[in-house]
Amino acid sequence: MTKLRVNGTDHSVPIDPDRSLLYVLREELRLTGTKYGCGEGECGACKVLVDGVAVRACQTPVGEAVGRSIVTIEGLAQGEHLHPVQQAFVEAGAFQCGFCTSGMIIAAVSLLARSSQPSVEEIRAAMDGNLCRCGGYLRIIDAVQRASRLSSGAGGAVP
């Protein structure tokens, strides 16, 4: 067994460095907010933050995540208080079926951490690896821009 730090808590998981981080999160830790969409790195539904940067959990052997800080969609809100990106997705109505939403929010959090006021072009480029089959792209762009305003308005940086 080895330790995996997810959403601020240490979890013991079997040592099997070949297992994908997605598999461990969903099947072993039952953190099902992170989704399986393709398993080949094409859809972004499985994105989580590893040391603050969005990675595709289906392409990440769990061994690579050991000793680092993993944040999943379940770890973004502070109790009842939604993360600004989550808040913005609610306000912008930026989902339909919602299945891509976790990955979208994680990708947006990662983007805003390195560029606090991204242009539409930057958002498109940074999030092109995330698919929304319901076609909600324009609202998602709107949500990311809102989030950028929400975070700067609140004076706080996006974690």
Place this chain on the structure above:
Amino acid sequence: MTASPAVIPFDLLPPNERPYFDRFGNGLVVVLPPRQPDPSGWGAGGPPHGGAWIHVGEDGKARAFIGKVEVGQGTRTALSLLVAEELRLPLSSVELTMGDTDLCPWDMGTFGSRSMPDAGEHLRLTGAATRTFLTELAAVRLSAAPTEVELAEGTAKARDSGRSVRYGELVKGLRRVELVPSDAKPNPPSKWTRAGRPAQDVGAREVVTGNRRYTSDLHIPGMLHGKVLFPPSCGAKLRSVDLSRAQALPGVTAIHEGDLVAVAAPDLRMAFAALKALRAEWEATPQPSEKEIVEYLRHHPVEGEDFWDMVHHETGDVGAAFGSAPVSLRETYTTAYIAHAPMETRAVLASWEDGRLTVWLGTQTPFRAREAVSDALELSPSNVRIIVPPTGSGFGGKHTSDLAVAAARLAKAAGHPVRVVFSREEEFTQAYFRPMAVVDIRSAAEQDGTLTAWEFHVLNAGASAARLPYRVANQKIDNQPSDSPLSQASYRALAATANNFARESHLDEVAARVGADPVEYRLRHLADDRLATVLRTVAERAGWSPRPAPAASGSGRGIAVGLEKEGRVATFAEVRVPEDRHLEVVRIVTGFECGAIVHPTNLRSQVEGGTVMAMGGALFEAIHFENGRILNPSFSRYRVPRFRDIPPIEVILLDRPDLPSQGGGETPLIAVAPAIANAIYDATGKRLRSLPLTPDGTVP
């Protein structure tokens, strides 16, 4: 709930014998029984279906029940708004249960854009009746005339005395069941205060926090993971299978029952290992490939069945009109097989308890699934419950029940609950596709452009949107199902996409031939005023100035209209095709009218999303296949629209509070492909007649 054989689904009991109050506590229940379909409308001749019921409880909440399901199209919020509207309740006091076969009214399925016209109407009627009963109860309680009682925000108030009582208080100790009277009067849309206004999705918070549990997220103690063995190519038949190596793996159950070969294992990796350990021999028969498919479909007509809707329409004398026409044109248009590719692949969880089976299934047809599962396992329908958890979209792709049957059989054999979730590759290869369509059109016109004859024949797609919204004296329109080598069935705006693409492309070709402006030419022939209004609105917003196509300047514009499922749409597209022939869609403007708008926020989202989805099928989506094999069963090889593909999309919603509300999930897709094809023609002078238009991104 503890499952026991005594449980009988509500739809199988008469309304007054259902245990409403044991399940939901004291209160008032108002029931709208299933409705006979309108003899001239959709579903005519079919069984009575739909209906609704509402329970108002001592907690002051309204619980409403309908057989339709939400698979991501936003109807849960829209329908809840209608209940809130009729009952004068805040949205948060309405709980809507959809498609649970133990509790909801029997329904044919969620397809054909029927949620608003059917379930919406049924909930309005039931809600209106509930409001009347609440008013009567309040009148007695407050010693006031019913006309003096006002309902607002869950409270009844007597106008003269000013006394008031909460709904929960009104129904305290009550166990009363009423049927909706025939004179129930829903609030007209022109007086709506809740419906028709922007509103937030009722499940927004659970979505953004990752707490919404889709079928593929469900887990119950002791649950196993199932995998089904599928043939290596379409049409291959199983000759023999040896289960022994799979069965030897720890904790693995393997079954071979009829056509089904499947395994269940304690974890997903073991399930894959067990699947690999099966030794199967298949017998493949040669299958037609993509390159000969048009000819194949032409030469393999079949009788229509199941999902086919048929059209045979003839007026005037087409033959004579062609004989004397100064202008005539004959062309063929095709659309490819495409995949639904919902973000959540097909998923099911089956669990037995005391001989009763519960199946959690991402499906658009829960009652059909109940039938399929009870038939296959020789159970009474009373002993099967289908629950539809939140579902990661359907698009017409989640109608079949095979996976539910497989999970139920596995769970029975293993003695444990079993979850089966398709891999992405299985989703691409083992689901079914949007049928390929071949449309032959022949048309004739006077020298001044007036259309005189129209012959329209569609192969391997249905009748939707095949009828002309234009005035033409002589018409012959029909469709012919074919024997498809790939499995095919329902799809969002299936035949309407093909038929509308063909018609609106062809109309543009005739307009170009006679030197007419495409907007003016359509308006000259349009037989539907509502559609003409939508077209004018879009043309104006797009800044359309009259001239014939093509400009052939490398920049182009195109327009197309569509009328289907009582919705009217017009789409404008602007494109650029530079020297390198790389197509760029620069801008889209879409106008849509579907009667009274119930939930504008969601309708706008459906129109935008539908436009994006339609762009995929218009520009690059296509299933490639050869001798029974699907060649591109992954997102890396089957391209769907991404952020970079999406231009600004302006959506204009035309509200008609004077008209019944219709669905908005399908019709907004149908004018996108022809608008883009027409714009490409305008930009380059090149007419593209096959979808996808630009599979490799360039205009040939």
